[in-house]
Amino acid sequence: MAETICRTLRDGGLEGEHAPALAIKDSVASSFGLDVFSHVLTQLSNYILAGKSQSRGLVVVAFRRSPSFYVNLLKERGIDVNHKWIRILDCYTDPLGWKELLNVKELSQEASTLSSICRDVRDLDKLYSSIIELGKGLIGQEKGRFSVAIDLVSKMLRHAPISSVAILLSNLRSHDQVSSIFWLLHSDLHEVRVSAVLEYLSSMVASIEPIIATTIGKKGDLENLSWLEQNFRKGKFHVRFKRRNGRVRVMCEELHAELSGINFTSVSSEDGIINQRLIPKVQFNLQLSEKEQTERAKVVLPFEHQGNGKPIQIYDGRRSISDNKNEETLVSTGILQTDEDTGKGEIIYFRDSDDEMPDSDEDPDDDLDI
Amino acid sequence: MNDNQSLNLLDRALGLDQQSRPWLLSGRVVLVEDCVESTASFVLHHLIKRSLCLNSSNVIVFVAFANPFSHYDRVLRKLGCNLVTQRDNNRFFFFDMLMLQCPDGDEGKSEVGLVLLYEKIRKTISVLPEDKKSHVTVMIDNISLMEVAANGASDYVLDFLHYCHALTSEFGCSLVTLNHEDIYSNTETPTFILQMEYLADILIKAEPLATGLAADVHGQLTVLNKATSHALGSSRNKVYNFHFKVKENSVEYFYPGSRG
Numbered sequence: 124m125a126e127t128i129c130r131t132l133r134d135g136g137l138e139g140e141h142a143p144a145l146a147i148k149d150s151v152a153s154s155f156g157l158d159v160f161s162h163v164l165t166q167l168s169n170y171i172l173a174g175k176s177q178s179r180g181l182v183v184v185a186f187r188r189s190p191s192f193y194v195n196l197l198k199e200r201g202i203d204v205n206h207k208w209i210r211i212l213d214c215y216t217d218p219l220g221w222k223e224l225l226n227v228k229e230l231s232q233e234a235s236t237l238s239s240i241c242r243d244v245r246d247l248d249k250l251y252s253s254i255i256e257l258g259k260g261l262i263g264q265e266k267g268r269f270s271v272a273i274d275l276v277s278k279m280l281r282h283a284p285i286s287s288v289a290i291l292l293s294n295l296r297s298h299d300q301v302s303s304i305f306w307l308l309h310s311d312l313h314e315v316r317v318s319a320v321l322e323y324l325s326s327m328v329a330s331i332e333p334i335i336a337t338t339i340g341k342k343g344d345l346e347n348l349s350w351l352e353q354n355f356r357k358g359k360f361h362v363r364f365k366r367r368n369g370r371v372r373v374m375c376e377e378l379h380a381e382l383s384g385i386n387f388t389s390v391s392s393e394d395g396i397i398n399q400r401l402i403p404k405v406q407f408n409l410q411l412s413e414k415e416q417t418e419r420a421k422v423v424l425p426f427e428h429q430g431n432g433k434p435i436q437i438y439d440g441r442r443s444i445s446d447n448k449n450e451e452t453l454v455s456t457g458i459l460q461t462d463e464d465t466g467k468g469e470i471i472y473f474r475d476s477d478d479e480m481p482d483s484d485e486d487p488d489d490d491l492d493i
Numbered sequence: 494m495n496d497n498q499s500l501n502l503l504d505r506a507l508g509l510d511q512q513s514r515p516w517l518l519s520g521r522v523v524l525v526e527d528c529v530e531s532t533a534s535f536v537l538h539h540l541i542k543r544s545l546c547l548n549s550s551n552v553i554v555f556v557a558f559a560n561p562f563s564h565y566d567r568v569l570r571k572l573g574c575n576l577v578t579q580r581d582n583n584r585f586f587f588f589d590m591l592m593l594q595c596p597d598g599d600e601g602k603s604e605v606g607l608v609l610l611y612e613k614i615r616k617t618i619s620v621l622p623e624d625k626k627s628h629v630t631v632m633i634d635n636i637s638l639m640e641v642a643a644n645g646a647s648d649y650v651l652d653f654l655h656y657c658h659a660l661t662s663e664f665g666c667s668l669v670t671l672n673h674e675d676i677y678s679n680t681e682t683p684t685f686i687l688q689m690e691y692l693a694d695i696l697i698k699a700e701p702l703a704t705g706l707a708a709d710v711h712g713q714l715t716v717l718n719k720a721t722s723h724a725l726g727s728s729r730n731k732v733y734n735f736h737f738k739v740k741e742n743s744v745e746y747f748y749p750g751s752r753g
Contacts, residue, residue, distance in 0.1 A: 151687050189662040216659055219652055225612045309691055312684050352732040380730050
């Protein structure tokens with residue numbers, strides 16, 4: 124399913140429509156957001172380099188990590204990083220112009236050939252034009268499109284109101300040279316309405332949730348700790364796709380953090396996980412397998428009219444009027460039958476209800492008035 | 494070798510047990526969170542001692558909002574580390590920020606104090622010889638007092654921390670900060686502490702025992718190490734939990750139930 128996301132971003136948008144947009148959101152309880160972002164970034168880069176995607180280039184807007192982080196990340200995954208297809212807008216090194224104020228000379232790094240620095244992230248208009256400029260620089264005069272990746276919208280929201288951030292994202296989406304766009308958001312840093320606004324702007328929302336919802340070590344008891352450990356290794360990965368016609372599809376996967384990145388595995392059913400987690404490993408079976416369950420359902424109980432059309436009656440200790448009526452008819456049919464064929468008898472049996480177990484510590488003669 | 498034997502659970506949790514150069518914390522951000530019932534300043538003292546031990550070449554830039562130099566000197570002397578000598582050898586830079594009061598009032602003015610502090614830290618690192626730059630640890634004791642100094646403008650503190658984070662990727666130095674968790678517990682969304690947790694690669698939480706006070710155990714430490722370690726065989730994202738007992742000139746770390 125993570126594949127589906129990447130493919131949608133690869134395929135880009137149609138002429139005259141908004142570009143597909145992916146919002147990745149996580150929270151501190153399961154903070155794999157940057158890993159998922161890196162995963163999508165790598166996949167999309169692969170597609171672009173192989174010429175399979177609609178976009179010809181990628182503009183990374185780096186708020187959370189330095190440009191050299193992304194260059195190293197892509198290199199580690201065997202991708203050739205060069206200025207032909209990738210540009211990085213560096214909002215990390217000097218987002219507020221402090222260094223300029225202090226006359227700090229930047230050390231020249233390998234990444235600096237690919238990146239251009241933004242010294243005032245509060246000015247979103249300028250940020251927008253820098254992104255478009257970088258993108259146009261990538262594709263040159265040709266008629267082509269490029270993708271945009273913003274690594275942390277939460278940082279943007281610290282310096283600008285949600286309305287201006289929404290305008291920026293919306294403008295990027297509707298720009299006719301933008302093929303696709305994706306961004307990362309730490310949802311617990313903002314009000315619900317803020318993440319809702321950003322979700323409206325996106326056609327896909329990938330949310331990363333903890334496997335077990337827990338308040339991190341409120342009082343660090345051991346049980347909490349093992350939950351924490353679980354959440355620290357893996358998380359739930361929900362994706363909501365919004366189709367053009369308004370249809371919404373939700374899919375769920377599980378993600379595992381590993382040294383080399385993250386892995387996605389499919390989840391067959393929610394119950395499966397719960398059962399695996401809650402039931403301790405014992406030598407005997409506590410649960411029936413599916414085969415055993417179907418076999419048990421087939422077992423014919425004695426004295427019950429089995430599936431010959433009549434409703435099965437269960438005696439639950441009380442008798443309502445309808446029960447009496449049914450009984451009468453049963454009895455009368457019984458009589459009729461005995462009349463017709465005197466050689467045979469019939470046993471009328473009401474099965475006892477399963478949930479009326481005799482209570483051991485209750486005195487059966489409690490209500491006797493002696 | 495001798496050094497290896499003195500490694501304790503905290504060192505292991507931080508990944509300091511692997512004998513590799515450069516300093517394993519380089520490029521990482523460590524956040525130490527404590528609360529009123531169990532203070533975690535001993536973690537900072539421990540890290541100072543580890544960094545300044547004989548056979549390492551680490552340098553510490555210590556930004557003190559909480560205590561004067563003489564306090565740290567006395568504590569570290571008990572632990573067997575002479576800060577005065579280290580200061581004279583240019584391995585321990587101490588910035589006394591007890592009196593820092595950012596100018597109040599107009600928009601942007603309280604920022605200036607922190608910008609100047611950033612410049613001071615940056616200058617200190619950039620004049621070091623090239624091979625030492627990646628062995629620098631910037632320590633801040635503590636963030637909540639820094640917030641006080643900035644007249645409660647937590648946004649400026651976050652900006653400052655961002656620039657310190659940028660130092661870690663520029664020079665490969667490490668950043669260790671201490672903050673009190675419980676002072677944010679009343680607010681509905683403790684955004685500030687969450688922002689800090691997002692920044693951190695390693696989170697160390699000091700808490701009292703859930704079962705209450707005990708004579709032999711002073712509290713527990715939970716270490717969440719999310720840093721990707723390039724050393725072979727170590728997996729990422731590990732959680733460690735152990736108890737501690739702070740003694741006069743050392744701290745004991747042990748697994749729950751293994752003592753007493």
